[in-house]
Amino acid sequence: MFSETAKKELEEIRLKYPNARAALLPALYLAQREFGWLSPEAYEAVSGILGVPKAIARGVGTFYAMYKHKPMGRNIVQLCTNVSCMILGAERLVDFLKNKYGLEPGGTSPDGRFSLVIMECIGACGTAPAMLVNDDFFENLTEKYIEEILEKYK
Amino acid sequence: MIKVTINGKEIELEKAVTVLEAAKSAGIKIPTLCWHQQLEKYGGCRLCLVEVEKMPRLQTACTLMVTDGMVVRTETEAIANVRRSVLEFLLINHPLDCPYCDKAGECELQDLVEKYGARAGRFTEEKRKVPESLEDPVLVRNMERCVVCTRCVRMCEGVQGAAALGVISRGGHSHIEPFSGGKFECEYCGNCVSVCPVGAIMSRLHRHSYRPWQLVSETETICPYCGVGCTLVAQVRDDVIKRVVPRIGTPVNNGLLCSRGRFGYEFVGSKERLTSPLIRKNGVLEESTWEEAISLVAKKLGEIKAKHGSDSIAGIASPRCTNEDNYVFQKFMRVTIGTNNIDSTARTGYAGAQAFIENIFGQGSTANLIPGLANSDVVLVAGGDPTAVNPILGLQIRACARRAGSILTIGHVKGLRHYSPVELRPALFRETLALEGIVSALRNKKGLPGSNQILEAKLKDINTTPQEAAGACGVAEKDFAVFVDRLSGAATPAIVIGKEIVQSSGGNYKLFLLAAINYLVNGRIYLLSERANEQGLLDMGCAPDLLPGYRPLAYAEFRKRYETAWKTAIPERPGLSIFGMIDAAKQGSLKAMYVMGENPVYNLPNSRDVEAALQKVDFLVVQDIFLTETAKLADVVLPALSWSEKSGTFTNMERRIQRVRKAVSREGMEDWRIIAEVARNMASKFHYTGAEEVFAEISKVSPLYRDLAYEEIEKGQSIYPYKGEPLRSTVEEISVDKGAGVVAASRFYLRLERPLFHSGTLSRKAAALVNIYSGALARLSTADAASLGVKDGDVVRVSTKIGSLELPVAVDGAVEQSVVMLTNNFEGKGAFCLAEYAVDPVTGAPVIDCNAVMIEKVER
Incomplete structure (x- = not known):
């Protein structure tokens, strides 16, 4: 279930849009924040409050990659392996994450600290390779630099 | 006038339609997959692409509106190439398992590939494998075959209103799933099955037991379940109904069905069906012959009539049986037995409520067209969930909401909860107060119309304040005012009344209040009907105080009319109601009962008491298709033919008379024929060769069905009262009994x-x-x-x-x-x-x- 503050927030979100369905995307983000991922219960909660049928809500949610449909680690590492990043060694970085933190692409580290998502281009081709950790942006990555960055995320 | 040229053919159109529709009107077929007559346009499959002069790219004919002077070509080599490519893409992941797919033969993808080619695809990658989902008891989902046309999703959400299906994921991973991913957990209307162009969503009933082209016959008939009277098509092979489908263009349901109509037909072939007459010998029901059973029934009824008089015998007719069955049955009771002791379970709500409302507004005033609900601007629902009791009628209420109509409900109506209903939820036993509040608020707001003095005299003294009414519903006064405002501002309101109101304490007073609301807002009333021929049975005179055609028994001139037709005297005294029969049986004054197609021991309240009462009856005859709780008590059980095995007519709640047709054959007799046989054994002249002859007699004697013949009914427009005018508008004194009022005392x-x-x-x-x-x-x-x-x-x-x-x-x-x-x-x-x-x-x-x-x- 949503916390009382989240419920209130959701009602405020709802009022910004002409109809309930239009409010689905921010509502699902809110649910993801509250539940950690979009579980069936999260969809039911959103559907219950917005009055949008749950099958429709799930259809919308599963369209977008940034909604997570399985439990995630405490921090989400999103690494780009598209052309520029790949040329500048992103795949080496994938191996590094695997060896150092036990992070498989699409998986979660055994300690639940990180989840790794492989991204398609985050618009940093000039400063590749690049990644996002939660909402923070990092570029010109090296193995050492990654190690330093991840140190800050517990 | 809009002129367009399609494939060199000039077409003139009154108004702008899509290119697809324009082509169709000129007999030009454009291939489609995602387009469906019943659904919103989508433009997703790209198969209907056409060339339009002066437009740079190919256009989707299903979404493009015609304009004057437009020149369109629908079949060129370029178009064929594109269609072939589209199909090639669709087949990337399609398993091509036509040899064991039930859809083969009526698969739209199969037909299109056959026409445009792309048989040998150029993709060498492995096809996506998705196991068939068999978690659901009724529906099977095969996502390998799915072409993601979203017809099912649009049907489920936009027409049925269940919104149980969604497109999950995206791109090449897109697939259709119910929320749970497995079981549908929906309303199981199966309308997704109807619109699926391929074998992706199918019924599990009779799966892999027929091919569409092996269905040897199709019979258009009427659904045996509720009073809406949907047309359904029973498709038969080897004398077994393999499938029931709707048909687009039928008057009531127009291509839609509910779960009962679509999936509820299997009882016909149940192994538990009665096969031969049973006679109780030494306390046990034993199989017997028709001759023995019928002559025993005739003999016993004759003896009891001679010894205890005609009124010691009573009959219960059936809202499941046809008009013909019920007509012959009441005639048998009145002519052969000589009593008006005939009634049915319509007495548990529909009959009395209808008589009450029609006494106020005129006979036929509750006969309103079901699709008309969708065009109302306000629908008030009281006393039940129309989407469960009469599902197809419920869909019209949902359609009304979708067209920006307002839904108002007294109590919570589950099936309408997604349609922003304005609810008043009165506390237990306080509905009356809420309704009174609405009546007095409406009266104060709108004034009295002045056309019905008797009604107005009664509602003048209702002075429940909005405060009291709002209090009874636990809402603020301003919320109550919203409810009243919606009603008073309505231009074409409809009021849908269910049995919950009729069967509640002070039910008649609540009906009166609803009638008063209807009067004040100038609306129309719909009475929900649970059985297929509840209306027809009343029309046939299966009531203790009514002759066929709703003619009150009390008037000598009506009796005389039927006495002449039937060449016998009709007793003047009204008979026992169904509850009167139970009481009389308990007291021992009722000696024999004849029950046709009904199960009073189960379907009447206080059923154990009913059971005890029927056990006291000396001679009980039950005519049914199953050994029901009632049949188990019988002295003689006569097996009847079911709805799909006989011919006849049903009359729905709109008073639409529709043809029930024989779809499969079975040994045995129709209900009317069995009764006619018994009558003949009791020296009555009941000579009918077929149901049509019975109907001919009905149309001769009943003013409601006057001059109607099967031929005319088959055109589908036989509906009375004709032109919406009430047949009789006798506003007699309105008697109302408020009752003592109940105070909730139990937990x-x-x-x-x-x-x-x-x-x-x-x-x-x-x-x-x-x-x-x-x-x-x-x-x-x-x-x-x-x-x-x-x-x-x-x-x-x-x-x-x-x-x-x-x-x-x-x-x-x-x-x-x-x-x-x-x-x-x-x-x-x-x-x-x-x-x-x-x-x-x-x-x-x-x-x-x-x-x-x-x-x-x-x-x-």
Whole structure:
């Protein structure tokens, strides 16, 4: 279930849009924040409050990659392996994450600290390779630099 | 006038339509996949691409509107190439398993590939593998075959309004799934099956047992379940109904069906069907011959009539049987037996409510067209969930909401909860106060129209304040005012009344108040009807005080008319109502009963008492297709033919007379024929060669069906009262009995659940419906379940003064507090064995809302 503050927030979100369905995307983000991922219960909660049928809500949610449909680690590492990043060694970085933190692409580290998502281009081709950790942006990555960055995320 | 040229052919159009429709009107076929006549346009499949001069790219014909001077080509080599490519893409992941796909032969993808090619695809990658989903009892999903045209999603959301399906994921991973990913857990209307162009969503009934081209016959007939009277097509092979489908263009349901109509037909082939007559010998029902059974019935009834008089015999007719069956039955009771003791379960609500309303507004005033609901600007629902009792009618209410109409409900209506209803939820036994509040607020706001003095005299003294009414519903006065404002501002309001109101204490007064609302807002009333021919049975005169054609028995001139037609005297004294019969049986004054196609021991409240009463009757004849609870008590059981095995007519709640046609054959006799045989054995002249001849007599004697013949009915427009004018508008004195008023004194009260998936004796023999909803449940509100410390699946003992049942709990957010909802649909677990009743003094309906209930958890 949503916390009382989240419920209130959701009602405020709802009022910004002409109809309930239009409010689905921010509502699902809110649910993801509250539940950690979009579980069936999260969809039911959103559907219950917005009055949008749950099958429709799930259809919308599963369209977008940034909604997570399985439990995630405490921090989400999103690494780009598209052309520029790949040329500048992103795949080496994938191996590094695997060896150092036990992070498989699409998986979660055994300690639940990180989840790794492989991204398609985050618009940093000039400063590749690049990644996002939660909402923070990092570029010109090296193995050492990654190690330093991840140190800050517990 | 718009002129367009399609394939060199000039077409003139009155108004702008899509290119697809314009082409269709000129007989030019453009291939489609995602387009469907019943659904919103989508433009997703790209198969209807056409060339339009002066437009740079190919255009989708299904979404492009024609403009004057437009030149279109639908079949060129370039178009064929594109269509071939589109199909090649669709086949990337399609398994091409046509040899064992049930859809083969009527698959739109198969037909298109056959026409445009792309048989050998150029993709060498492995096809996506998705196991077929068989988790659901009724529907099977095969996502390898799916072409993601989203017809099912649009049907489910935009037409059915269940919104149980969605497109999950995206791109090449897109697929259709119900929320759970496995079971549909939906309304099981199966309308997704109807619109699926490929074999992706299919029915599991008779799976892999036929090919579409092997279906040897198709019979258009009427659904045997509720009073809406949907047309359905029974498709038959080897004399077995393999499939029931709707047809686009039929008057009531127009291409849609509900779960009962589509999946409920299997009872016809049930192994439990009675095959030969049974006679009780030494206390045991034994198989016998027709000759022996019929002559025994005739002999015994003759003896009892001679010894105890005609009025010691009573008959119960059936809202499941055809007009012809019911007509012959009442004629048998009146002519051969010589009594007006004939009634039916229509007495449990529909008959009395209709008589009451039509006494105020004129006969035929409750006969309103079902599709008309969608065009109302306000629909007020009171006394039940129309989407469960009369599902196809419920869809029209949903359509009304979708067209920006307002839905107002008295109480919570589960099936309309997604349609922003304005609800008034009166506390237990305080509905009257809420309705009175609405009446007086409307009267004060709009004034009295002045056209019905008798009604106005009665409603002048109603002075419940908005404050009191709002208080009874636990809402603020301003919310109550919103409700009233919506009603008073309505231009074309409709009021839908269900049995819950009729069967509640003070039911007739509540009906009066609803009639008053209807009068003040100038609306139309719809009465929900649970049985296929409830209306027809009343038209046929299966009531103790009415002759065929609704002619009151009390008037000598009407009696005379039928006496002339039937060449016999008709007793003047009205007969016993169904509840009067039960009382008379208990007292011992009723000696014999003839029950046709009804199961009073189960379908009447206080069913154990009814059972005891019928046991006291000296001679009980039951004519049915199953050995029902009632048949088990009988002295003679006569097996009848079911709805699909005979010919006849049903009259729906709109008073539309429709043809029931024989789809499969079976040895035996129709109900009317059995009765005619008994009558003949009692020296009455009942000579009919077929149902049509019975109908010919009906159309001769009944003013409602005057001059109608099967031929005319088959055109589908036989509906009365003609042109919406009431047949008779006798506003007689309106008698109303408010009753004493009930104060909630018990922690819980019994309420009846009328589920979408069941309707008693027939549906519980339909395997698919039983698979969907398989056993009786005790439904409790979330709060009550918590306070009792029970959760889903826990067993509780539900007891009233007269009995108790142990049932699993279902926690249901839609249930009101302080009530427990039980169904009367499962063998040995019927809610009616717990429900005492009193008869409403005006409508004659049983009042069953005062049954106090104790609930205790059964520890296992």
